Amino acid sequence: MRMYDLIMKKRNGGKLAKEEIYFMVDGYTRGEIPDYQMSAMMMAIYFVGMDEEETLHLTMAMAESGEMLDLSQIQGVKVDKHSTGGVGDKTSLALTPMVAACGVKIAKMSGRGLGHTGGTIDKLESFKGFSTEISTDQFIENVNKIGIAIMGQTRELAPADKKLYALRDVTATVDNMSLIASSIMSKKLAAGADAIVLDVKTGSGAFMKKRADAFALAQEMVRLGRNAGRNTMAVVSDMDQPLGNAIGNILEVKEAIATLKGQGPADFTELCLSLGSLMLIAGGVAKDEQEGRDKLLKVIEDGSALSKLAEFVKAQGGDDSPVYDSELFEQAAISEAIVSPDYGYVQKIVCDEAGIASLILGGGRETKESVIDLTVGIILKKKVGDEVEPGDELAVLYANDPDKLKAAKERLQNAYHIGKQKPAKSSVIIGVL
């Protein structure tokens, strides 16, 4: 078999066979197929597409390219959760301790921030000493002992995806449905959980800008998960404006903590309850969504979700004291607000622009080597549908560098659109599969 022939077959509209897909994934992982041939293949797939069968084979080939975690030493149903990425998306930080406090085992694999979107690992590192670089044995022990553990993607887990993702990122081949679905699901399948709950984002801050594409991606991932024998469910949720009010690592952790105390923003709390109830159903501790929501609200009310977060942070080497006193987190040196120029309603907050404003402040990575400033970010004071007077604060930016603050302020001001017509308030949950 020759990679050249496979590239030509795909370029000419052909369908790749299972052996051909395994040949290219294995060869690329081992370094026998060079980046330039794989880049050409990715671009051919981008334009020609892959059908369901090809996508399934690509997913399994990437999942099997490294270690497939065996979590059979953990008793009970192990549940993982994944978001396709967004702005202000601190869901895992609040959701996973809530679900674990209800008695469902959380065995989760997380990633770092990507472009304008944030990542759970970066956010968790807001707790001094916290590490997701734990061994598989430690991971299993923590899930058994306290019901929750989160690890990063190790070199051994789905290495084909790790290599391919880096290649796609620099060859403009990320936003293809089959490639995204197989990339995410290969990691999830390799990570070994029995049940997977997916949060597929749609809107200006998401990879999938159009709702129809988000539903198609959700459907595809659910199909891939079920095909591999995992109980897989998905929620399609709104990312047309940032989730909650906080953007930026420590600011988002603070908001997640407030949510665990029952003081979180309505949209963010609603998303946690929706995803959480699916996780409780998957974990076998709730028979339906209503029972799931009731249980989640109870662990918020009685404080057990908050103490589960502290337990989890401590178990992975972090200082848990800010869980009970958020003032202990480091703070940015300067803050400045942007204000409304007019009377009217917030029509739109261009979500990826808000994410880029936070990135400019230092809250995200410009390059793979960038070091994140955990203290900087944005607190939104007004969201879509809110009424504003001239001079009302729209958002406050937190920074450590006046030049970055100036550039981010301009970007954020342009992200806000104010108009006279009151827009309809939309729900954060768009659909459940």
Ligand code: URA
């Ligand atoms: N997240 C992933 O892990 N892979 C993609 O292709 C896109 C988002």
